[in-house]
Amino acid sequence: MSILVFAEHDNKSLKADTLKTVAAAQAIGGDIHILVAGSDCQTVADEASKVNGVSKVILADNAAYEHQLAENISLLVTELAADYSHILATALTTGKNFMPRVAALLDVAQISDIIAVQSSDTFVRPIYAGNAIATVQISDSKKVITVRTTGFDAVATDGSAEIVAIDTVTDAGISSHVSDQLTVTERPELGAARVIISGGRGMQNGENFQLLEGIADKLGAAIGASRAAVDAGFVPNDMQVGQTGKIVAPDLYIAVGISGAIQHLAGMKDSKVIVAINKDPEAPIFQVADYGIVADLFDALPELESKL
């Protein structure tokens, strides 16, 4: 078997999530190659060549791949697919965007968001917002899979794979990039943070999220949010944790003014330790919290910050 892993990156550095997707590839077993598709992204390929268990890095460096448009990337991956039994990408917005396109071009099914590998054709994935866990077998000969990073531990980076540049250019010519409006933050990314503190509707407005900042500074935490907080415009969309936002599993997750709807729990209930701060003792979040405190967040947060 041979496995192609699509690298998550921003043309400058390899995202640590890729190390977890490689772990999933190792669980399947076989010769593992990483595809780095982007523009001016040699440094990403250099990093990818150090990922353990990888024998080859394929570098497709071309302007057509700069923004990883699904139309172009899917054609590239489909062209490379002939050599592989499995194609894996991380279940983040880039992989979610282009992978089903690859599956359709190859006329195969896709298995999304796997959290465990049972064999080369059988995988485990959550369904119904994580309220059920399905074991799924796929009969197509080529397996197109996205990997939920919370299911796998990152592999180490002391390997040395060869880098092979290819000059295949697949430009579908039907879409173009207009602009990015990215959130700038000094904090760790939600997917990589060891500690996350999230605010919900109970925060009342965007300014009050500053109450979380001081605590996040002290704990080196990322800041997340519930859908209600994003919908209300308190914070940007990329902070949403949940079934349809980001799936996280940090060592410590602190939910502040969040009720604990199933859609929110779906995104954080695999965290190692969960703390809930909520003034309603009946809030469902307390059912998953290791430590709950029934309190007004406007009292609890300043006190917590001062005592850390």
Add this chain to the structure above:
Amino acid sequence: MKVLVPIKRVIDFNVKVRVKADHSNVDLANVKMAINPFCEIAVEEAVRLKEAGTATEVIAVSIGAKACQEQLRTALALGADRAIHIETELTLDAINIAKLLQKIVEEEQPQLVILGKQSIDSDNNQTGQMLAALTNMAQGTFASEVKIDGDKVNVTREVDGGLQTVALNLPAIVTTDLRLNEPRYASLPNIMKAKRKPLDVKPADSFGIDLSPRTQILKVTPPAEREAGIIVESIDELVQKLKNEAKVIS
């Protein structure tokens, strides 16, 4: 401009699903069903395009057992003009759903197809992208804004780092994210009117597509339960527990 909106009947988002005792699947007997929330947002977006004079006709399509006509009627009540029901008792893989939708796209020639980004039951997030590949259309997934601009559509997408805007040639595929719009409620007169709107039924096996399953669910189990935690009485106690018991802060 015609807009096609594929929709799915799913468990109501407020209901917590249970796994069957024999672990064969989840138990949907007597469970409240509804239009998938992301599909509802898709219908709303299409109807707004029609109200703005951009779209001329909104067609809702659903694939599934007879019961999904209820959700098609909901789409009609929300403002879709007509509906197509592709009837099957089978549970189809997304790739086969996309192939059936491809046939409808070929028949109807819509300029825009708007779908939900994922259904809240299987959580696959695949169908729109697969349909885009099969029809060789560009795709704007996880959309929070859709703006028609001549022969192009600009789609702002919710991505991991924030927002990204892409320009797509029409015809194109859009999949909805939560912030695209807030769907309206169907009014009683519109629910009544919806009953008289056209709803075509076509058997899924009449399209000449091999619908045999590519995946098989071997078992479905409940997730690991978290052990019940404790309520602490003070912030001091919380900090002490996090340091000394859970050892997650220092």
